[in-house]
Amino acid sequence: MNKIFAYLMAVFVLAFAAMPVHAAVEIGQPAPEISAKDTNGNDFKLSDHKGKIVVLEWTNHHCPFVIKHYSTKNMQNVQAKAKEQGVEWVTIVSSAAGKQGNVTAEEANTIVTEQGATISAKILDESGEIGKLYDAKTTPHMFVIDTEGNVAYAGAIDDKSSPNPATIEGADNYVLNAIASLQAGETVKTTQTQPYGCAVKY
């Protein structure tokens, strides 16, 4: 009896296994296309930026982990360094309506100005569509896309998974490392890490 049950289960599992895996990001594979309007009303299409390195940053300005990186100007510094190297930086807010971090386009732009962030575009993803496409889990959750449009890095911003601002100093920044390796034409050493932070408020 148990055996029959086990076989049935096995059939089930196989049947499910045959179904396509849910949308996800794979290192070295093309990054899922993003096609949206940014907070300034401009069209943003990821594939238009081939030839440039693109960084995606999931954010939620009320999240203590995001606050850790912005209040210490760490995120702004990283953005500035990236910009110097010609990197496009896109921040994405996937907070659903009524959830923490959900903002209007106007509020979003005010936040960018107040933070002094140097970014190329900010996208509001209230439906969570882009977030789920990338399987974005935390704020911050970082993705680095190479000039070919392939995902080169996905995960945490650095190796200090603490909300404590004191941990910024001495942290190893995975995003900067990835950009540096890509610029130098080397393979990215750390391609995947566990993202840390608040849950994306889908």
Place this chain on the structure above:
Amino acid sequence: MKNLFLSLLFFCVLMLSPASYAQQSENHVKIRLLAEHASVKGGEEIWIGTEQMIDPHWHTYWKNPGDSGTATQIKWDMPDDFLISDIQWPTPQKIQYGPLLNYGYEQQVILLQKLTLPKDLPRGKITLTADVEVLVCKEECIPEYGTYTLILNGENAANEENSAYLEAARQLLPIHNDWPLFFDVDEQNFSLKITIPAHLRSHIQLDSVKYFPADWGTLANAEKPTATMNGEQLILTQMRGQRPIEKLESLTGVLQFAANTSDSQSESTYNINIKATPSWMESPAGAVISEVMQVMEYPEQGELNFFKALILAILGGMILNLMPCVFPVLSIKALSLVKIAAKSPKLAKAHGLSYTAGVIASFVLIAAILITLRAGGAQLGWGFQLQNPIIITLLGYLLFVIGLNLMGFFEFSSRFNNVGGGLAQKDGLTGSFFTGVLATLVAAPCTAPLMAGAIGFALIQSPFIALVIFSALGLGLALPYLALSFMPNLQARMPKPGAWMSVFKQILAFPMFIAALWMFWILAQQVDVTSASAALLGAILITIALWLLKFSNLKSSKKFILRILAITLIVISTAFIPLTFPSKPSLHDKYMVIKGFGDTFSQSALDKALEGDDPIFTEMTAAWCITCKVNHKIAINIDSTKALFAEHNVRYLIGDWTNEDPEITKYLQKHGRNGVPLYVFYGSRDDVTKQRPAPKLLPQVLTPTIIKKIVEDKP
């Protein structure tokens, strides 16, 4: 159920603990540092708990927080010679948030750490501080920081006693075990394959199986797992995470499942620390050996060298002759030898030699089968033959038929002396050879003293050495008869054959019947009463068949019909054997009901008991092991020993090896044994050093005094 009880205990103790919370009230997590006891001595090891009381609907995180969040961090500020262990994390729960899933804690959690104090502890009050960083989330997340102090040997140290509370917390930690584990990944799925001990297999509730990965990115955390049982393996499958786990050499985590226990009324939740190796790697699963077990090395095991093992084997074999099942067969043979020797001393020697050959050959055969099966990965030990109900049934029939023969119910006619016991009756040299085989067969249920050590040694050696030791065992068994056949002096001392012999034979029939009854009783233990009754019916059919064959003075045509009928009956009796296949993998529980004293042994139960302070007595037994039964009856299950155990708080664990159980086989091996009985006593933890003395093995023949001595002998 047990968990519920523990949680209740937890909260009860909490109500009683006097300390107050020196915390700002707006924090969502209130933190306290607790020492097992605040009055400490140099060199001591104590448990320290960081208690989090979490506001309703909020949660904090496990070491792998899952899709988001971050684990609690505790940074101690203490002198260099104070040692603090890593955090021991209780099993978390799954906390779902939209499409994301976290591993964490709600309401309350105690993170345990072991603190080792320096040998020369400074005098007076000791203040230790810890910076605790907790991320607490509901929908939003708030990091909370605080510095907390723990005071040891302070003014009120003597009154600060949290050992019961922290003990309750320790009960919530996942336990260690060494079940073989593998993991596998394909494009879509991650799967974990765990070999489950026999006594749990059919009791696991498959919908309760959960895996908490300590390594990030191995699972799509929010996906539902599926669990199936495939033979002895539990297979858990869940959608894999994004991380390329193909490169990992091992994975750790906690496996959780609920299983019905003994009376299948109550249910226990098992939380097990696991370390899995990829199934594509050659080496077997890396066993996580608990901290406690590592401390316990067994010097006894290594001390046995080849020579000693050989001597033990021979002595053990000799003692086997006195076992109730062997003795009747042998004494008849010995008496007939005298008759032969009177005619021809030379022939007597030849009989002695062929008997010895028969014994040794069967021992080597059994050993060879055992070694081969073990090489194939089966966890078997001495007596494994008796774990098979078919063999038990056949042995029962055999012993019964020998009994009938001894009783004089029938004589083996020359026509039928090629069957079973008939061979042993044969006067020729082949007869002696098969008496040897028979002696080995009937000796199988008995493990004589000294034998176990030798077999245990043999099975961890190369096959060749193992075979030599088994041969020595056989030689030991054959030795008395061999000696008799070679020494006219001894023969002279044997009673003269005469009419008394037929009475003696009849007397010896009774132990045979009892031995047969014993086999059928084992069958009832192994399978159920129905199969034992079927086997008894089979025995009656055989009796009828033998009875039919007695009408030898009939005409040949009628004789022929009777023979056909007899053979049919015998065939029918063997047809009952398939009925004796076990329908349940384990009967520990049944056995427990009969016994009604002590708890069921499992490695996890032992590990748990070892974490406590009380002494532990383990007994490994089997229904087919007469030595075990006798020991249990005369030395353990008696009022004085029960009182002794109660007085000294001895935890008494019984492992039933009636059916094959890899966990018990492993335990036996660990103690250098390969068969039952095995008795181990673990002394209580020393009050000062908090260490347990090395466990002691008890002799294989027990008396109440032996147990009393070992229990009362405080280190």
